[in-house]
Amino acid sequence: MFARQIDTEFSSGVRALLHAPETGIAAQSGEAALEAIASALPALNELKERTLSQAMGPRQRGIFEPLIETRLDWAAGTLGRLAERATVEVDDASVTARIASLRQDAAAAWHDPAHLRRLGRTTVEELRYQGERRGWEPAETDARVRGSLSDLYAGAVETAIGQDDLDGAAGLYEHARAIIDPERQAAINRRFVRAREVAVYRDIDRHLAGIPIEPAGPPGLEIFQSRAAELAPDDASNEVQVRIAKVAEHAHRHAERQWSRQQAEAGIAAFDWIGKNPDRSFLAIPPDIRDWLAADQWRGLEAFYIDGRLRTDRDLFERLDWQMIYEPDTFAAADLNRHRLSLNDADHARFAGAQKAIVEGRIEPVLARYNRLRRGIDWALQVQGVETDSAEASEARVDARNRLDGFDVIEGRAPTGVDIDTIVAQSTDPAVPGGGHLVPVAAGDLKCVGGSCTRGGSRGTTGMYHMEGKNLCRSCAVKQLGMENSPADELMKTLKEFEKR
Incomplete structure (x- = not known):
């Protein structure tokens, strides 16, 4: 019973050393397998000596030793087969790496035909050596040689194409075409077409x-289209002609x-x-700038000479201000240097700061507050029937910006959302304390018949709300509701229920 147990333990140790799923020698490959075999x-x-040391006396040791030697002979045979397999794997990996290196050399030396031939001969020698060692049939060896030479020369041709030396690539291709696989x-033919x-x-x-x-x-x-058409090849396909037009x-x-x-650089210059040169006439500006x-x-330069400072063009300001809120991507791409002479320092700095924040993807508190203000102003004016590009709308926005810019100084804190809504109401609603932008009725609009209007107070303002007929x-409407002192957001929400549809 004891003898069987010892023999079983020895057999298990041998199997674990050779065939354990993850750590056994059979689970290794290549260099790792050879290293494991060397230590096996x-x-x-050691396993043999440890097992024999458990024998009880010379007689039992004499029984165990032949059994162990038999198992060791089997293990040695297994190790030999594993060593042979690992050696083949190492040699194959070596040949693969060698051929890959030869292809890289060929790609780097595609312009040297003599060197390419030497690289080709070395490739053939490596593969024939591998074929002899692996026992390949001559046909298989020849097929592998042809495939590897095809890859070597094809890679060299493709490298030449990639380096835009189409003449050199064509010459090499003509020389090596017979070696390269048809596929x-x-x-390569498709690459030549695309490259040309x-x-x-x-x-x-x-x-x-030029x-x-x-x-x-x-x-x-x-002019660009005409010049491109002159330069186009006579045999250009319709597709190529379309792309040439896109190039133009x-x-x-x-x-x-x-x-x-x-122009922008000229303005800055x-x-x-x-x-x-503050004492010289702007007409003396060098021609390469002036022209x-x-x-x-x-106009900006003339205003600067008259006022001693830059003056903002209001139309330009309104356009940039609108883009900043409603088309931030377009605004971010605008060249502010081009408009430097049409924006005063404060407005230029304001727009430049907004551009920087948009490009960097930052949430700038000042810009976020103004975004709410501008959208609120435009919405309120739209509700009142005022065109957003009218003089009244521009005045309302100026008033709102001034209120917003001065809020920190007056209140000693940054404005909240409610504060901004109040500013919107103050700049667009005459019924709100501090407000005062009444909107005259347009021709054909319904006229207000409310109390103060019928008595001539603000007669002619647009009747945009319908209450009690x-x-x-x-x-x-605000007076009718008795909401003269109500918060702006509550007032606007209530009025919306009475808007004429």
């Missing part, structure tokens, strides 16, 4: 970039941006020149 024999001898040839098309687009784009840009304005799209459109847009950028200035930039303006 000492481990087996790989088809792929790209070369055409690139050459046309380079020529179009079209001169004058201060009077960028060349028209038709892109070049035209680039010229427009370049022209606008040149003119402003700097004036700062350095690029647009009419609005000249009467058309009332905002002022009269």
Whole structure:
């Protein structure tokens, strides 16, 4: 009983060493397997001695030892087979790495035919050596040699194409075509077609970039299209012609941006020149700057000479202000330098700060508050039937901005959402304390017949609310409801229920 137990333990130890699912030698491969095999024999001898030491006397040891030797012979045979397998794996990996290295060398030296031939011969030698060692049939070895040579030369041709040396690539391809696999040839042919098309687009784009840009304005799209058509190959397909047209459109847009950028740079340069030459006439600005200035930039310079400071163009301000809130992406792409002479320092700094916040994706508290204010103003004016681009609307926005800008100083704290809504109401609603922007009725609108209006107080204001069978303006509606001192948000919510539909 004791002898069987010892023999079973020894057998289990041998199997674990050789065939354990994760740690056994059979589970290893390549270099790891060879290292494990090298350490296996000492481990087996140690297991043998440990097992024999458990024998009770020479007689029992004499019984155990032949059994153990038999099992060790089996283990040695297994180790031999595993070593042979691991050696093949190591050799195969070595050949694979060697051939991959040869292909990289071929790609780097595609322009040297003699070196390519040497690399090809080395590839053949490596594969034939592998075939002999693995016992491949000659046909299999030849097939592997042809495939590897195909990959080597095809990779060299593709590298030449990728480096835009189409003539060199074509010469190498012509020399190596017979070696390259037909499927790989088809792929290379497609790459040649694409590369030649790209070369055409690139050459046309380079020529179009040379079209001169004058201060009077960028060349028209038709000039770019005409030049591109002249440069297009005679055999260009419809698809290529369409793409060439897109290249012309892109070049035209680039010229427009370049022209606008040149104007912007001229404006900044003119402003700097004036700062350095305050006693000289702006007509003395150097021609290379002066010729690029647009009419609005000249107006800005004239205003600066008259007032001693830059003056904001209100139409430009309104456009940028609207974009800042409703089209932030368009606003962020605007070139403020182009408008530097049409914005005073404060407005330019305000818009520049907003642009920076939008581009960086930051939530700027000042911009967030103004966003709420501007949208609230526009909504309130729309409810009152006021065109947002009218003079009344502009005045209301100016009033609201002034109130918002002065809030921190007056109140000693930043405005809350309720504060901003109150400012909106004050700037658009005459019924709110501190307000005062009544909206005259447009021709054909319903007139208010409320108490103060019928007595001539604000006669003619738009009757946009309907209460108790009467058309009332905002002022009269607020008085009718008795909400003169109600919070702005509550007032606006209540009035909305009486809006004429």
